[in-house]
Amino acid sequence: MTNNKKDKYNLKEIEERWKKYWEEKQIYKFDSNSTKPLYVVDTPPPYVSADHLHAGHIMSYSQAEFVVRFKRMCGFNVYYPMGFDDNGLPTERFVEKKYKVDKSKITRSKFIKLCLKETKEGSKTYKKLWNDLGISVDWSKTYSTIDPVATRLSQWSLIDLYKKGALYRSENPIMWCTSCQTALAQADLEDQETKSKMNYINFKTTDGENLTIATTRPELLPACVALYTSPKDLRYKNLVGKEAIVPLFKHKIPIKESCAVDPEKGTGLMMVCTWGDQEDLEKWRVDKLSTRVLFTKDGKLNELGKTYCGLTVLRARDKIIKSLKEEGNFLKEEKIVHTLNVHERCGTPIEFFPSKQWFIKTTDLKKTWLTYGKKLNWYPKNRKKDYDLWVKSLKWDWCISRQRYYGVPLPVWYCSGCEEPVFAKIKDLPVNPIEDKPPFKKCPKCKGGEFFPEKDVMDTWTTSSLTPLIIKELIKKEKIKSEIFPATLRPNAFEIIRTWDFYTIVKSHYHFGKLPFRDVMISGHGLDEGGKKLGKRWGNYIPSNQLVEEYGADPIRYWATGAKLGQNLRFSFDEIKKGKKTVIKLLNVARFLEMNLEEYVLGKCKLRYEYVDIWILNEFNKALGMSTTAFKNYNYSKVRDAIDGFFWSRFTDYYIELVKYRLRGENETSANTAKYVLFTIFKEIIKIYAPILPFITEELYQNIYRKTEKLESIHLSDWPIKIVHRSSLDVMDFDQVIQAINEIRGYKSENGMSLGTRLEKYKLKEKVNLKKYGELIQNATRIKEIW
RNA sequence: GGUCGCUUAGCUCAGCUGGUUAGAGCGUUCGAUUCACAUUCGAGAGGUCACAGGUUCGAGUCCUGUAGCGACCACCA
Secondary structure, eight states: OOOOTTTOHHHHHHHHHHHHHHHHHHTTOOOOOOOSSSEOOOOOOOOOTOOOOHHHHHHHHHHHHHHHHHHHHTOEEEEOOEBBOOOSSSHHHHHHHTOOGGGGGOOOOHHHHHHHHHHHHHHHHHHHHHHTTOOOOOTTTTTTTSSSSHHHHHHHHHHHHTTTTTTEEEEEEEEETTTEEEOOOOGGEEEEEEEEEEEEEEEETTOEEEEEESSSGGGGGGGEEEEEEEOOGGGGGTTTEEEEOOTTTTOEEEEEEEETTTTTSTTTTEEETTSSSSHHHHHHHHHTTOOOBBBBBSBBOOOOGGGGOOOOOHHHHHHHHHHHHHTTTTTEEEEEEEEEETTTTOOOOOOEEEEEEEEEGGGGGGHHHHHHHHHSSEEEGGGGHHHHHHHTTOOOOOEEEEEEESSSBBBEEETTTTTOOOEEEEGGGGGOOSSSSSSOOOTTTTOOOEEOOOOEEEEEEHHHTHHHHHHHHHOHHHHHHHHSSSEEEEEEGGGGIIIIIIIHHHHHHHSSOOOOOEEEEEEEEEOOTOOOBTTTTTOOOHHHHHHHHHHHHHHHHHHTTTSOOOOOOEEHHHHHHHHHHHHHEEEEHHHHHHSSTTTOOOSSOOOOOOOOHHHHHHHHOOOOHHHHHHHHHHOHHHHHHHHHHHHHIIIIIIHHHHHHHTTSSSSSSHHHHHHHHHHHHHHHHHHHHHTTOHHHHHHHIIIIIHHHOOOGGGGSSSOOOOOOOOOOOOTTTTTHHHHHHHHHHHHHHHHHOTTOOOEEOOSSSOOOOOOHHHHHHHHHHHHEEOO
């Protein structure tokens, strides 16, 4: 292959050209003055710290964008802003890693500076990628979840929730990440399969009786506060009410019974420790056992651990087991694999602490959340179950305070006398309590005069759950601003149903009592060619910028149409190649048109439809109907199937071949009619492809149709409507022509002839109405006489 | 353990409310062509639709069960 030949189609150059053009002409700019119906897209603000963009990101954003382009063509005034979630833990962790800094050893302001710097860098990377991909965002409408607009809204939201009684502060057992050193919410957890050991340990009652308990966490022994047995368990009936002695640590603990204990598990005798796991917490609440804390916030044992003080969890575990063995109270161990709750951002197993945190009420309104879930339009429908399941499994209220630096500050101060929280005045927002003064000089409650600021920041989701409101704030014109909320479409991947979607609904309920968006469109994951989830952890992907650089945006977008809504999609070079083939085929058809239509002037000649014209018009209308319906249901993969099928197997395989002879023939009307149909249908074909392949379709539109169509871009044109032809020609039986053509092509091929070979005569095996179609078949196959 | 999903040609997947010989793309084999086509076109091979029951005149399509895979949730003494 020579370089010359390669240059014949410079797809890269085409994409660069139109990318610039769209930006210059502001093709995707939102028009506040438009009277068209609004279509508001509340698109997920990606984490700017993501330095690991891959085909999965391309996939999910492209899929939503197909719909955006379709809606724009359907006459909606599409509002498609883009945000960046640069707030919170992911950014902090990214900065810590990149600059090798430790949050606790750097000043707060220096750390935030680094975060802001990375935030800027990250959003640049994203913007470039989205532009290269042809994502049709209005770049004059962007936000970041740390900017003043988002900060003010987040703080307003908390104050409003507080007034409404949905926000409270309390000392609760909270989930704690000892690595990130912050409180976490239930949604921040992830399961991780872990190899571990079940340890059997001997306790003694004060009477000297031996008891065996089983545990995976012997390091909790110093915090052991009780043993529990089931009331149904006859083995331990006589023990209830007695006391046991904890090995090594020698403190006495009561033996109690509870229905929550399952006699089948372990030895049937359960040890309860303060802050061991969830079960322990339940017990602690019920029986008001000791609240002693065993761990420090960075995951080490404290003084309660006595000689093991200062050891990390795992080291303490080993040492305690060793000591137990020496003491003779270690009976045996069994290897097991169990699932641990770990922090999804860093993989550290969580610990529990009693701590004062801010919470938003979620658990007592499960029915309300389910009702909202029902009212929402889910695409695909079955993803609603993910939401329902999550709501039903909620155990804790949403803990929103984080002991971190980089985030939206909680707008609150506390009275040093009575600890009464004092919130900022709404007109003063945004505030930073560390730098700003509280709105009162004296505490409204105890009349004391000293305040100390809250140092915590909000959970990232506290802000991103407000995106439908943030995007509203980007609009100045009051009239249209009021219509931005609720949004029309919320597109997102399924793993954030339980966070982004759920929390947004929670907030919208408390603030306004309604749904924050009408439709939710769920996309799947990108998988590698072997079917494994794409992820930084396994490095099983090509970076997204490299992908676009190498294969071009249109072919990759073509691949992204492959997944059924809500389903995962394997990465496939073959599919990308197929996309590229389609792009090239479109280019070639265009070339063919240009070669034949030069002298053709639209609208000036007489038309007389022939059978084949009516057939292709009908076929087109069918494909258009299928595409439109599919698109309305957010089913882009069916759209591609429909238009691909029509374009390849009808238009190029048959129609073009069947009219070639007319184009060069002497019958002017016949030639002009064929040209007219070719010209018209191809225009509609590229319009249907436009949402999927925005670059090549723009190129062809500008080259061929711009003169007659006037609009600055194909992406501003209307979605095609059915082509009306008012012809009475009956083509119900046109299939026989296709059959006949296939038969003749087969015959020629088998007999070593080229398809263009002229033949004197041929006898058809297929039954064909030759009176009706004979001439067409003869001309199209270059056979003088067919019978 | 619970919930959901998947299991259709070598590969990746379509198959709507059950209806004649089960489809596409890629791959493969054979052939033609370079006439808009970094080609394109034709022909062929290739499937007991995971398994076992059931409903039905009729099931890839509905029901029940089983197995494998995957995701989420829970438990984990």
